[in-house]
Amino acid sequence: MKCFLKYIGIVDTRDKIHYVPFYPGLNVITGKSSTGKSAILEIFDYCMGSSEDTIPVGVITDRSKIFFVVLQFASFVLVLGRNAGTNKCFLREVPSAQADSLIALIESVGAFFDPRYYVPLADFIKSLGRYFGVTLENIDEDPLHKELTGKKSETPSIRSFPSFMLQHQNLVANKHAIFYRFDQKHKRDQAIEHFKILMGIVGEEYFDLAKEHNVAKQELRRIQLQIPKQDMVKASAIALFSDCLSEYLALAGTPLIELTPEEMWKNPKPALRKVMERSVRIDGLSDEFEKKRNGLLDTKAELMIKLRSAQGDLRLAKSSIDSASGFGLTMTSLPIPSSSALEEAAICPFCDAHSDTPEDEANKLSDAIHWLNKELKLSSYARESFGEERRSIEKEIKAIEAQLKEVQNSLKPLDEEITRLKLSKNVDESAQRAKFRLEEAIKQRIEKPPSDLVDSEAYWKARVKALADEMAEYQVASELEKLQNDINDKMRQLGQNFDFEEAYKPVDLRFDLETFDLWHQKDKDTKVYLRSMGSGANWLYSHLTLFMSLHYQFAARADSGCKIPPILFLDQPTQVYFPAALDAGKKFAPEVLAIQANRQDKLEDDIDAVTSMFNQIANFCTDTHQQTGVMPQMIICDHADNLDLEEGLEFSDYVRATWRTRGFIAEVEPA
Structure with missing residues (x-):
């Protein structure tokens, strides 16, 4: 799916607009603690139809009236909005000709956020899904599933996207969890099952065939059970x-x-x-x-x-x-004797000698x-x-x-x-x-x-085979295997550019599409899973390697049915090097953060590692664009600033907002 994030914004209680612009490629929001960097991810998720409002409580929630997100498509922009604390969602399509003046349109808050464009959350998710080609109404392969359970299986929706688009601060370097909201087993299972749909490998026609195939198999089984009785x-x-x-x-x-x-x-x-x-x-x-x-x-x-x-x-x-x-x-x-001791000593009657x-x-x-x-x-x-x-x-x-x-x-x-x-x-x-x-x-x-x-059995056998042959034309298993191999090949390539510990070099990360497990293949017979790898840097680089590889596939398959846009949020990825709880300086001061983290002796290496990470992400965006024709969008919210990147790359070119003297919501003059 070819689209990118153009704006994330807020309409405050005085109808003043606060927003951050974004562009294809690397985007950085840098600033001190408690300025709203992490809120960027939550606002995006909230406007994408989350059932929960997880926007951090504070200045933003106190002073915000409407949250909005703008997505740029080829011929139009799509404005997604949501009032604070409600399940009424705003969805409005604007022609691309008005894209450059969109903020001016939004500033007329009352006129732009017309009540006619608000719909209930469930309808919003369905309507937004149509823009991404996520329109399946039924993916039950078993025709009796609804009768037995009382409801249809969960179908893919835009709510499947955040797991692949959001790496929160507590997730980006986590050794136990990889994907957003996979702590709930049914959501994990759904994501795995839906992935082949979201990647464009199968569509609704495949599930129609699958239902027919199951009906035919059930009828064949019914007849075969009747034959012995007959x-x-x-x-x-x-x-x-x-x-x-x-x-x-x-x-x-x-x-x-x-x-x-x-x-x-x-x-x-x-x-x-x-x-x-x-x-x-x-x-x-x-x-x-x-x-x-x-x-x-x-x-x-x-x-x-x-x-x-x-x-x-x-x-x-x-x-x-x-x-x-x-x-x-x-x-x-x-009764069993408790002791073998005899009451009298055993004496030989012939020689009077003691005997045992x-x-x-x-x-x-x-x-x-x-x-x-x-x-x-x-x-x-x-x-x-x-x-x-x-x-x-x-x-x-x-x-x-x-x-x-x-x-x-x-x-x-x-x-x-x-x-x-x-x-x-x-x-x-x-x-x-x-x-x-x-x-x-x-x-x-x-x-x-x-x-x-006998004739009925022959008919249904032929029908089962014919439907199975039609399903086989989709080559689901081989397509999933090819996708998995492509992801793993890309991870091997990208992994060499990150500073993994020596014990894991050369890094050989593997990802299983059937289980969504991630591990390092140490040798032919040894898998080292993420939880056993040790070191926050290894966990961070494993997350980055996997998600960059996934987003490479989203870009490469954008024209062949992939529904997920290559937009990835990374919140505080440098925390493994600068884990300070408080950064209140007017500028990024790594030496101060190093003292707080007791890493003064590693400061130079940490700066080099962070700089290298940003170099790799910037180059990844450029290389992916050259190879696939689609530029992925990487949005990093972090303390890091003023890094000295490699030749040809200027850190300031990627900075979309610096919140050191202000936060996401700028101070408003008293009325």
């Missing part, structure tokens, strides 16, 4: 057809129909017609009834033998468990009892072994009982037929009933046809 329904129906045919054969002595149960399942309507057309014919000479019944009785007998055997095994397993438990409890409760043998044997007995108790305490292992055997036998018994039930169900109509024949002498009735049962089973198959899940 197979069970099919197997059950075929078994019923087979039972009916077998029962009819046993009762009538002749087959009802030539079709197999599988053929009847496959073509139920023709099968039903043939069954209904076939009249019941009884073959009185057939022995099929006895063969069928005797076969079932033999099977029943075999199953009963297996069942009795399994039940016996189960009793033994339960008895073994009870015995192990009881024996273990009994033995562990036995009885005492040794007593000690061995005591050790043996201790060992046995220890082993018995482990009897839970033995019980578990018996328990596993018991569960296996119980499972076997259930299976046998199920088979036995099937056999008994098959025997029941045959036994009933014997009783019926004794009473009614009607041979055709039972066979007719078996035929009728078969007709009803086939009708059930016709009335509830199974869906063609």
